[in-house]
Amino acid sequence: MAKFRIAVHITPRKGLLDPQGNAVKDALHTLGFEPVKDVHVGRYIIIETDAYDAIAAEDNVTDMCRKLLANPVTEDFEIESAVPA
Amino acid sequence: MKFGIVTFPGSNCDYDAFHAVTEILGEEATYIWHKDHDLQGSDVIILPGGFSYGDYLRAGAIARFSPIMQEVVAHAKSGGPVLGICNGFQIACEAGLLPGALMRNSHLQFVSAEVRIRVENAETLFTNLYERGELLRIPVAHGDGRFVATPEVLDQLEGDGRVIFKYADADGNLSADANPNGSERNIAGIISESGNVLGLMPHPERACSALLGSSDGVRLLESILSRVAA
Incomplete structure (x- = not known):
């Protein structure tokens, strides 16, 4: 067993209304960042876990996303490659 | 009949529910701590409003894993009535x-207001003492109340008569202005396929006394009583 660190990005499902992202986009426009076309606000979760290898660690985190970290109805998730912690 | 009211860390409408059941309905109620594994012989389970676990991660996401939820899910699967109000609706989902x-x-704002909801199906365990199309005045108080589902699921819910309440204006129209949170199709409450689990964002337990503005929520509790006691 070795220790790995994995980062997870959770974002509102594409196509669903994202009022938080829209509010940030409007604020950016007000600040003069006119070219901004789209903003989405999500969560960034860092997990440290023991696992046999990097693949196993990533599989475990994928399972965690499906069961708890992301809501399958409203959110998408993307996990980064596991790095030794 | 005995109502079991689950208290999670952060629940804040458990006392309101207890008051409504014992003082208004005149039935027995008991608080059930979320770490317990025993529904204490309750016939009906209420998942009350509040901010369980501080809404960490997502509203209701952590409470779902409280020990008592295994028993609540088993109760629901065996046909036992479960009423999820506000945070309880979020937990049930x-x-x-x-x-x-x-x-x-x-609109990103917390909304605390009295709203009108239209009874869409008056033949359920929870609404049999209402009339279809009847308008109820019930308060809402939430920041995460926008009901979403895929269009297929929404169509199925509506087709099966499982959308129980919709936000409406004083004339009963399902206008965008009457929708306090942007819910899909103005949906305020739905029931499970088997009809024994109701989730709704408005607070019927806070609409149980004319003195406090509305008593339109009383018949929801009485509906359960009339069906389960019968």
């Missing part, structure tokens, strides 16, 4: 007892 999810209000 996270636990898979109801489809869809509750997201941040479209």
